[in-house]
Structures are given as structure tokens and as C-alpha cells.
Amino acid sequence: GVSLGLGSEVAHGWDVWRRVTQAEGKKLSSQLLTLCSVQEDTLNVADLTSLRAPLDIPIPDPPPKDDEMETDKQDKKEGKREGVTRGRGMAQWLLERQGLNLLFLIVPKCGFLPGNEKVLALLSLVKPEVWTLKEKCILVITWIQHLIPKIEDGNDFGVAIQEKVLERVNAVKTKVEAFQTTISKYFSERGDAVAKASKETHVMDYRALVHERDEAAYGELRAMVLHLRSFYAELYHIISSNLEKIVNPKGEEKPSMY
Incomplete structure (x- = not known):
């Protein structure tokens, strides 16, 4: 290695560094x-x-009570359902056609969520x-x-x-x-x-x-x-x-x- 003496320029450099450190x-x-x-x-x-x-x-409505579901089934038997206009009705109708006693909810898409x-x-x-x-x-x-x-x-x-x-x-x-x-x-x-x-x-x-x-x-x-x-x-x-x-x-x- 090469050793350099602590000349004035080096001393000045150390002084500057001390001030920077402070x-x-x-x-x-x-x-x-x-x-x-x-x-x-x-x-x-x-x-x-x-x-x-x-x-x-949006929070969906709670499931219908048993008596409301029975009324809905009776309406279908009497042919009052002319067509499915709501997503929930269509899904439930399809499930019931398969013998399933389930409530299927289709909820509208949410908007912007910040x-x-x-x-x-x-x-x-x-x-x-x-x-x-x-x-x-x-x-x-x-x-x-x-x-x-x-x-x-x-x-x-x-x-x-x-x-x-x-x-x-x-x-x-x-x-x-x-x-x-x-x-x-x-x-x-x-x-x-x-x-x-x-x-x-x-x-x-x-x-x-x-x-x-x-x-x-x-x-x-x-x-x-x-x-x-x-x-x-x-x-x-x-x-x-x-x-x-x-x-x-x-x-x-x-x-x-x-």
C-alpha cells in the first residue's frame, strides 16, 4: 500500500466530514x-x-319465512308466474326444479369501493x-x-x-x-x-x-x-x-x- 501523510488538504477533508457528520x-x-x-x-x-x-x-334482504315460501310455491302451482323477471326468482325456480330447497340470491354488482x-x-x-x-x-x-x-x-x-x-x-x-x-x-x-x-x-x-x-x-x-x-x-x-x-x-x- 501507499501511505500518504496527513497534509493540509487531507486535514481539511476530515474537518469537512466532521461538520457533515454533525x-x-x-x-x-x-x-x-x-x-x-x-x-x-x-x-x-x-x-x-x-x-x-x-x-x-348492498345488504340483501333476509330469507323469507316458511309461510311466505309456501305462498310462493302455491302461486307457481296456480300458474301465476308468467316469467321470471328477477334474478333471484329465476335461480330459485331452477333450483326447485331440481328438488333443492335452497334460497339463491343474485345481488347487483357493487360500484366503486374506495x-x-x-x-x-x-x-x-x-x-x-x-x-x-x-x-x-x-x-x-x-x-x-x-x-x-x-x-x-x-x-x-x-x-x-x-x-x-x-x-x-x-x-x-x-x-x-x-x-x-x-x-x-x-x-x-x-x-x-x-x-x-x-x-x-x-x-x-x-x-x-x-x-x-x-x-x-x-x-x-x-x-x-x-x-x-x-x-x-x-x-x-x-x-x-x-x-x-x-x-x-x-x-x-x-x-x-x-
């Missing part, structure tokens, strides 16, 4: 305050039922924070990797610290990526629940499933914000506490280049 530290602190504010203002809902979105899905505006509003706040932390993790990982010196015997304590910090930052990055998967999964699962509720309109459990998914999403988003806040605090602490060893792991007055 600025990033202030940004991290500001980010923590922002996340705390978000948690206080929008993620402190006590009544989760207030998060439910209206489902514009998402839960309250959950979407929370997502619009949390998603950018998730992306930002992921990008910062990538930036820190790249920075530390470029500061790792060449492998040589002796005095590798600083390198071990660099590796430990890298390990923790990578762990945070992995957890943040899991948050992104959770967000995507919400839309998939809620979409399936809404589709079932609109198709099987007589099954009230599917409607309840949609509301349960929205309430669960709120809890997940709240937990994400709390985790993001703790991740920022942890990264700021571990980097600022070990900054000297991260920047100069060998403790040398002059860095080695190769």
Missing part, C-alpha cells in the same frame, strides 16, 4: 422530534372503531419515513465500508467496532424492509376481504373482516413509528459514541490507502 446528527435529532410529533397527533386513537370506513355494499381514507392518510405519513430510514441505512453502510482499512496484523479493535456497527445498521435496514412488506401486504389482504364482502354480501363476517384489517393496520403503523423512532435513537447513539473508531479504526495519525 449536521447529519442534527437531522437525526430533528427526525426523532418529527416522529414523536406524528405519534402524538395522529397515532393516538383510543376508539379503533372510529377508523372504520363505510362499505358501500380504500379507508384514515388509514391511507396515516400511510402517507409513515411510508416516506420508512423509505428515508432505509436510505440513511444504505448511506451509513456505504460510508463505513469505505472506512474499513486493509487487513493486517495487530490493532484491529477499531475494525471490530466498525463491523459491529455495520452489523447493527444492516439489522435495522432488514427490519425497515419488513415494514415495507407489511404495508404492501395490507393492501393485498384488505383487497381480498373487500372482494369477498362484495361477492358474498349475505356473509356479515366478511364485512367485519374488512374493519378488523383496518384496525390491525392502524396498530401496525403505530408500532412502525415507535420502532422508527427507536432505530433513529439507536443509530445516532451507536455512531456518535464510536465515531472516532469508525473514522480512524487503527488510531493512526495518517490513514493508509491501497
Whole structure:
């Protein structure tokens, strides 16, 4: 390798980097305050039922009573049915022709079914924070990797610290990526629940499933914000506490280049 003395230009470069690091530290602190504010203002809902979105899905009439069904059968025997004008009557007539005593309902198609505006509003706040932390993790990982010196015997304590910090930052990055998967999964699962509720309109459990998914999403988003806040605090602490060893792991007055 080629060793270069710590000249004025290099010293100036380190000074610039320290100022940049301090600025990033202030940004991290500001980010923590922002996340705390978000948690206080929008993620402190006590009544989760207030998060439910209206489902514009028609609810079918309840099945007719036994006496009403007997009257309908008598009408058919007397020939009063001139034709089937309703989808339900046609389906039931066909089933009864086969000797089945079932009630078949054909429900009109549903119109446009929007998402839960309250959950979407929370997502619009949390998603950018998730992306930002992921990008910062990538930036820190790249920075530390470029500061790792060449492998040589002796005095590798600083390198071990660099590796430990890298390990923790990578762990945070992995957890943040899991948050992104959770967000995507919400839309998939809620979409399936809404589709079932609109198709099987007589099954009230599917409607309840949609509301349960929205309430669960709120809890997940709240937990994400709390985790993001703790991740920022942890990264700021571990980097600022070990900054000297991260920047100069060998403790040398002059860095080695190769």
C-alpha cells in the first residue's frame, strides 16, 4: 500500500466530514422530534372503531319465512308466474326444479369501493419515513465500508467496532424492509376481504373482516413509528459514541490507502 501523510488538504477533508457528520446528527435529532410529533397527533386513537370506513355494499334482504315460501310455491302451482323477471326468482325456480330447497340470491354488482381514507392518510405519513430510514441505512453502510482499512496484523479493535456497527445498521435496514412488506401486504389482504364482502354480501363476517384489517393496520403503523423512532435513537447513539473508531479504526495519525 501507499501511505500518504496527513497534509493540509487531507486535514481539511476530515474537518469537512466532521461538520457533515454533525449536521447529519442534527437531522437525526430533528427526525426523532418529527416522529414523536406524528405519534402524538395522529397515532393516538383510543376508539379503533372510529377508523372504520363505510362499505358501500348492498345488504340483501333476509330469507323469507316458511309461510311466505309456501305462498310462493302455491302461486307457481296456480300458474301465476308468467316469467321470471328477477334474478333471484329465476335461480330459485331452477333450483326447485331440481328438488333443492335452497334460497339463491343474485345481488347487483357493487360500484366503486374506495380504500379507508384514515388509514391511507396515516400511510402517507409513515411510508416516506420508512423509505428515508432505509436510505440513511444504505448511506451509513456505504460510508463505513469505505472506512474499513486493509487487513493486517495487530490493532484491529477499531475494525471490530466498525463491523459491529455495520452489523447493527444492516439489522435495522432488514427490519425497515419488513415494514415495507407489511404495508404492501395490507393492501393485498384488505383487497381480498373487500372482494369477498362484495361477492358474498349475505356473509356479515366478511364485512367485519374488512374493519378488523383496518384496525390491525392502524396498530401496525403505530408500532412502525415507535420502532422508527427507536432505530433513529439507536443509530445516532451507536455512531456518535464510536465515531472516532469508525473514522480512524487503527488510531493512526495518517490513514493508509491501497
